[in-house]
Amino acid sequence: MIEVTDLSFAYGKKEILHHISFHALEGECVGILGNNGAGKSTLISCINRIKKPSSGNVAVNGKNINSLSCRQIARHISYVAQKNELCRTTVFDSVLLGRKPYFKWTAGKEDIRLCDEMLSCLNLSAHKMRFIDELSGGEVQKVMLARAFVQEPKVLLLDEPTNNLDPKNQYEIMELVKQAAEEKKITVLMVLHDLNLALRYCDKFMFIKDGCMHAYGDASIVTSELLRGVYAIDADIVNIDNKKVVMIG
């Protein structure tokens, strides 16, 4: 479970996030939505202190992360960035980095076993000794998820996890995330732009506008009026098989 209280962030005097508060339960997937530049990625970065918030608290399972070291935070919260910087590193080494917060000196047998298991779980075993910069976009994103999962986090932060992926890979990635959230009881906060993908996979929705939380709740809050207020677009919401679908235009 994660509880964010009164979180604000500013670049110098320019305030980017204004007093954001919310909580999410374990196993829940929260979609963070809003226009470009609204502050979604900044919010994610402030939660695990990649960026230092100007005020506010984040508590994971009741433990305030302000009192934790970087290494301890990494044992509670894992993160997949919007852009993956790819270098000449093997897939296995990339995934093994997820165990870094647990290393004593270097990777132990248990770390290697966990990575092997995770790679076979995500059907990546065949690629484990390949260099990561030779993989397709979908495979790279799976490797990043594998790294985030072996961190054994309580909270998983995903910044546009389906960015630049084809529809098949988008759904594969989202299925993996959803499955992990349910099975490992991880709270997932993910920045998404695809409203239908969010409606299909998220339990809660947070709409950010100009650095403020515009709305937060379950699927019932997603209405045409809300979307007009956040994105300034005309959209119809229709029900197909008891699931909401957004039709724009």
Next chain:
Amino acid sequence: MYQFGTHTTYQGYIRYNCGAVLMMSLLLLAVVLCSLMTGSAGLGLTDVFLALAGKGSSMAETVLWNVRLPRICTAVAVGIALSLAGCMMQNVLRNPLASSSTLGVSQGASFGAAFAIVFLDAGLYAESSFFTFSQSWLITLCAFAGGLCTTAVILGLSRLAGVSPAGMILAGVALSSLFMGGTAIIQYYADDIKVASVVYWTFGDLGRTGFGRTGIIFLASLLAFVFFYCNCWNYNALESGSNTAKSLGVQVDRLVVATMVAATLIASVAVAFVGTISFVGLVAPHISRFFVGNNYRFLLPCSALMGAIIMVMAELVSRTAVSPSILPIGALTSFLGAPVFLYMIFKKGGVK
């Protein structure tokens, strides 16, 4: 050569990389032995071993202990120092072109040396065809101070003005140009002998140091290597970007500053003792990446060994190409390094 997909297990991959480090160590040993045997005195392998053990002829011992070994040891130490510095600068600045020469450290050191030679009268005097610097320690200290000044300005910019790693490279280019301009002005107002001294110093010369100074370069490099190696997983994490590294528990800002200080210190020590030697710090890590990828557990020792191999080879060529004259080592490293670098850039997948 690294064949992708040939390792099916992690243990196989680790064995391959350990093998690569071992092979490079053996190659360094072979190059050092070859260099010890080659020269106008014409020593055989047995002569070299006997002289090393103190049981050789007096001529062999004199040539080995007074001429060849000090130069070769310095070449190894400087190669290790410059390549380690280049390797780590490329990592923390997230720029494959980072090295002590592209960041202005070498140019800062040259400016310091020029200042000492021209204004503090630490210049050389000529004894027939040999050059000797009258106050070489003063030149070394000023060169070291010049290198450190560059480091201080770059780090100050990064900490106070929040300049990005890419901006730090640009700051290095600007500082290089500033120091080169400063050196040119100093030379313009100096007399002929002093100008010759400055130019001679910037050529780079392995013969200036004795075992004592080489020992200082070795010690500085060893301490830096231990620090770098203790942080190798942090550097691996940094390869995925600073945000990802932070999310994996790395204190990125602190690590970048500490690494830059250590890297520029060893580069400054090396340049201060032997003069400007470019390209080794840039090219050795890239050649090593070709064999062991970007895993710093193996890249660090491989880069150090590769830097030493390049320097010993350059030293050998400098001594033997137009014997009995000794060519400037700095020019030779660029001569040997540039074609290799160009080959790697244009060969698909060579430098990433």
